[in-house]
Amino acid sequence: xxxxxxxxxxxxxxxxxxxxxxxxxxxxxxxxxxxxxxxxxxxxxxxxxxxxxxxxxxxxxxxxxxxxxxxxxxxxxxxxxxxxxxxxxxxxxxxxxxxxxxxxxxxxxxxxxxxxxxxxxxxxxxxxxxxxxxxxxxxxxxxxxxxxxxxxxxxxxxxxxxxxxxxxxxxxxxxxxxxxxxxxxxxxxxxxxxxxxxxxxxxxxxxxxxxxxxxxxxxxxxxxxxxxxxxxxxxxxxxxxxxxxxxxxxxxxxxxxxxxxxxxxxxxxxxxxxxxxxxxxxxxxxxxxxxxxxxxxxxxxxxxxxxxxxxxxxxxxxxxxxxxxxxxxxxxxxxxxxxxxxxxxxxxxxxxxxxxxxxxxxxxxxxxxxxxxxxxxxxx
Amino acid sequence: xxxxxxxxxxxxxxxxxxxxxxxxxxxxxxxxxxxxxxxxxxxxxxxxxxxxxxxxxxxxxxxxxxxxxxxxxxxxxxxxxxxxxxxxxxxxxxxxxxxxxxxxxxxxxxxxxxxxxxxxxxxxxxxxxxxxxxxxxxxxxxxxxxxxxxxxxxxxxxxxxxxxxxxxxxxxxxxxxxxxxxxxxxxxxxxxxxxxxxxxxxxxxxxxxxxxxxxxxxxxxxxxxxxxxxxxxxxxxxxxxxxxxxxxxxxxxxxxxxxxxxxxxxxxxxxxxxxxxxxxxxxxxxxxxxxxxxxxxxxxxxxxxxxxxxxxxxxxxxxxxxxxxxxxxxxxxxxxxxxxxxxxxxxxxxxxxxxxxxxxxxxxxxxxxxxxxxxxxxxxxxxxxxxxxxxxxxxxxxxxxx
Numbered sequence: 001x002x003x004x005x006x007x008x009x010x011x012x013x014x015x016x017x018x019x020x021x022x023x024x025x026x027x028x029x030x031x032x033x034x035x036x037x038x039x040x041x042x043x044x045x046x047x048x049x050x051x052x053x054x055x056x057x058x059x060x061x062x063x064x065x066x067x068x069x070x071x072x073x074x075x076x077x078x079x080x081x082x083x084x085x086x087x088x089x090x091x092x093x094x095x096x097x098x099x100x101x102x103x104x105x106x107x108x109x110x111x112x113x114x115x116x117x118x119x120x121x122x123x124x125x126x127x128x129x130x131x132x133x134x135x136x137x138x139x140x141x142x143x144x145x146x147x148x149x150x151x152x153x154x155x156x157x158x159x160x161x162x163x164x165x166x167x168x169x170x171x172x173x174x175x176x177x178x179x180x181x182x183x184x185x186x187x188x189x190x191x192x193x194x195x196x197x198x199x200x201x202x203x204x205x206x207x208x209x210x211x212x213x214x215x216x217x218x219x220x221x222x223x224x225x226x227x228x229x230x231x232x233x234x235x236x237x238x239x240x241x242x243x244x245x246x247x248x249x250x251x252x253x254x255x256x257x258x259x260x261x262x263x264x265x266x267x268x269x270x271x272x273x274x275x276x277x278x279x280x281x282x283x284x285x286x287x288x289x290x291x292x293x294x295x296x297x298x299x300x301x302x303x304x305x306x307x308x309x310x311x312x313x314x315x316x317x318x319x320x321x322x323x324x325x326x327x328x329x330x331x332x333x334x335x336x337x338x339x340x341x342x343x344x345x346x347x348x349x350x351x352x353x354x355x356x357x358x359x360x361x362x363x364x365x366x367x368x369x370x371x372x373x374x375x376x377x378x379x380x
Numbered sequence: 381x382x383x384x385x386x387x388x389x390x391x392x393x394x395x396x397x398x399x400x401x402x403x404x405x406x407x408x409x410x411x412x413x414x415x416x417x418x419x420x421x422x423x424x425x426x427x428x429x430x431x432x433x434x435x436x437x438x439x440x441x442x443x444x445x446x447x448x449x450x451x452x453x454x455x456x457x458x459x460x461x462x463x464x465x466x467x468x469x470x471x472x473x474x475x476x477x478x479x480x481x482x483x484x485x486x487x488x489x490x491x492x493x494x495x496x497x498x499x500x501x502x503x504x505x506x507x508x509x510x511x512x513x514x515x516x517x518x519x520x521x522x523x524x525x526x527x528x529x530x531x532x533x534x535x536x537x538x539x540x541x542x543x544x545x546x547x548x549x550x551x552x553x554x555x556x557x558x559x560x561x562x563x564x565x566x567x568x569x570x571x572x573x574x575x576x577x578x579x580x581x582x583x584x585x586x587x588x589x590x591x592x593x594x595x596x597x598x599x600x601x602x603x604x605x606x607x608x609x610x611x612x613x614x615x616x617x618x619x620x621x622x623x624x625x626x627x628x629x630x631x632x633x634x635x636x637x638x639x640x641x642x643x644x645x646x647x648x649x650x651x652x653x654x655x656x657x658x659x660x661x662x663x664x665x666x667x668x669x670x671x672x673x674x675x676x677x678x679x680x681x682x683x684x685x686x687x688x689x690x691x692x693x694x695x696x697x698x699x700x701x702x703x704x705x706x707x708x709x710x711x712x713x714x715x716x717x718x719x720x721x722x723x724x725x726x727x728x729x730x731x732x733x734x735x736x737x738x739x740x741x742x743x744x745x746x747x748x749x750x751x752x753x754x755x756x757x758x759x760x761x762x763x764x765x766x767x768x769x770x771x772x773x774x775x776x777x778x779x780x781x782x
Binding site: 003266287 | 649650651654657658663666667668674675677678679681682683685686687689690692693696697700707710713714767769770771773774775777778779780781782
């Protein structure tokens with residue numbers, strides 16, 4: 001495993017940074033938030049990103065993808081994370097797309113994947129239920145067998161990129177109790193189907209998220225992804241992949257928050273001098289720099305480990321999420337503190353990064369959760 | 381067969397032919413490695429044979445030019461050599477400041493005559509070197525050093541005291557910073573000088589540390605006469621040389637602390653630290669029974685892995701031609717702070733067992749851990765304090781104003 005970018009990867013990263021700089025400054029995110037539109041992103045810009053091939057990176061060439069991997073996707077998402085670009089790469093491309101590619105039957109894949117890849121459709125992934133915290137098996141949503149398939153009943157919350165989605169992949173319980181690893185099956189549910197209702201949620205980070213309520217939704221037997229009753233495995237895989245992509249977004253966010261802060265330290269004057277000349281602030285800034293450097297190594301390693309199917313990929317995912325959770329919060333908290341009064345105002349962007357940092361930390365497990373998982377994987 | 385494959389076969393054959401059985405499996409760490417020198421002590425007689433053969437081959441310094449006694453190997457060949465040595469469980473035949481610090485500095489700044497005089501003797505392990513930088517009044521503020529060098533014909537007359545000279549009591553030569561001029565700013569007027577420890581007027585006394593032992597000494601110079609030809613680079617340009625050498629030292633310290641950092645356990649296999657915690661703290665349902673210790677063990681392992689990945693990333697970048705800049709201060713800072721935290725955690729895992737100083741009722745491991753913990757406290761002080769590293773990052777990496 002080489003922890004450097006090859007020439008192609010350097011080009012992908014540069015293209016992404018240039019595109020995001022030009023088309024998606026933070027002011028765009030601010031406008032989207034202020035508009036109050038539940039979609040929270042731009043369909044047109046998303047199509048442009050798809051035209052650049054970004055949405056197809058993960059997928060096979062035979063379904064129209066680029067056949068690359070996470071080592072490349074994280075470069076795109078890092079650039080998006082820098083400027084808080086809210087297009088649906090996490091919930092849509094990574095979670096819904098991966099679930100389809102890994103668990104969908106041939107008919108399902110040929111029907112949905114090409115439109116996910118060309119950006120014309122979004123498929124979300126609904127693992128989260130109320131009060132389940134980070135337990136992805138805490139599923140009470142029921143799937144009762146019918147003559148022709150299944151009837152789904154239950155409620156999912158904070159389903160990322162679900163507003164405006166064309167379908168949602170829903171893990172539901174075919175047997176056992178909430179919390180059991182056994183007895184979970186995944187279903188593809190079209191959002192227009194009878195009994196499905198979407199309610200947009202407003203989160204602290206203003207990311208696209210919705211409640212997906214399922215009131216006796218009838219689905220065919222062909223709507224099943226993966227193996228009936230054994231869906232936990234697919235959930236685990238999807239969440240690990242999503243976690244890596246989220247850490248890339250976090251890496252971009254913490255880097256930008258830190259750059260903004262260092263720039264401020266170099267320009268803001270108090271007591272007749274630049275505040276960046278104070279050793280009390282210099283040392284703290286230097287510590288943030290170190291933490292971001294470590295976070296970057298972990299994200300690169302986790303992405304490459306998943307691409308290679310490495311035996312320690314799961315541990316590296318936990319490492320990356322734990323490091324990024326702590327480092328992003330540190331960078332954002334120190335940023336607000338060093339911007340001081342104006343850092344507390346909505347007018348300045350630094351506050352956006354604090355909200356993103358917190359939201360990302362509490363998504364897919366915080367650092368304590370991942371330390372516990374690391375320990376379990378190490379048999380202690 | 382490609383050239384590199386041919387070299388691999390050749391290296392393997394030579395090692396199998398020449399490596400004595402008795403050195404296999406010995407660790408080349410600070411305690412067990414061979415430091416060389418006129419008074420070199422070998423734990424195992426085979427270590428002497430190993431040093432002689434490797435030294436003659438130039439493979440104690442594989443990448444130094446052959447004309448100075450080195451192995452003359454390319455980067456790729458040197459990597460293959462170390463892979464083959466690892467495969468045969470062979471340690472490096474020689475360690476020490478000659479190879480890691482003064483050697484690279486001589487290659488960069490030395491005259492032809494200086495290189496010819498000193499490098500081959502370093503390669504063969506004949507001369508052991510120590511470093512004379514810090515002084516009683518000049519610690520982190522190294523440039524305020526005052527050891528005096530007065531010109532007298534073709535010689536300098538040296539007077540002053542150096543502290544923290546590691547292993548000065550065992551070294552044959554010292555590379556030192558001395559002041560030849562006090563008139564300008566403090567970074568000017570410093571000269572980098574090589575001094576034979578056998579010269580009259582050089583006296584060494586060991587320093588006892590809070591850990592009860594130490595490799596450190598005070599080295600006193602009283603009217604020591606050193607020829608001007610022993611100056612490295614130019615008279616008064618010692619600060620430039622010192623900065624380059626400090627870079628070598630920080631890389632070495634970071635290597636030391638990062639070396640085991642990338643190690644991965646097989647699935648389900650406990651690490652050293654978690655096994656220790658299970659053994660000493662206890663186990664409940666397969667978990668370390670104290671949840672706080674368990675969390676701290678996981679945190680330590682994860683930080684160590686993250687640090688190891690970061691040193692790897694820098695090494696990979698260096699191989700691709702991006703030489704590390706001032707950001708390498710990060711490795712000294714992070715590596716040493718990590719080691720301190722690790723030792724503190726080990727002491728906490730041992731609990732009251734870690735309270736032994738010596739004698740009955742304490743096990744060897746616990747006694748050693750306690751001394752190591754005390755010794756580790758110095759990690760963030762020697763080679764530039766953590767605060768100095770933070771200053772370097774703030775000013776030279778982040779560009780924050782003075």
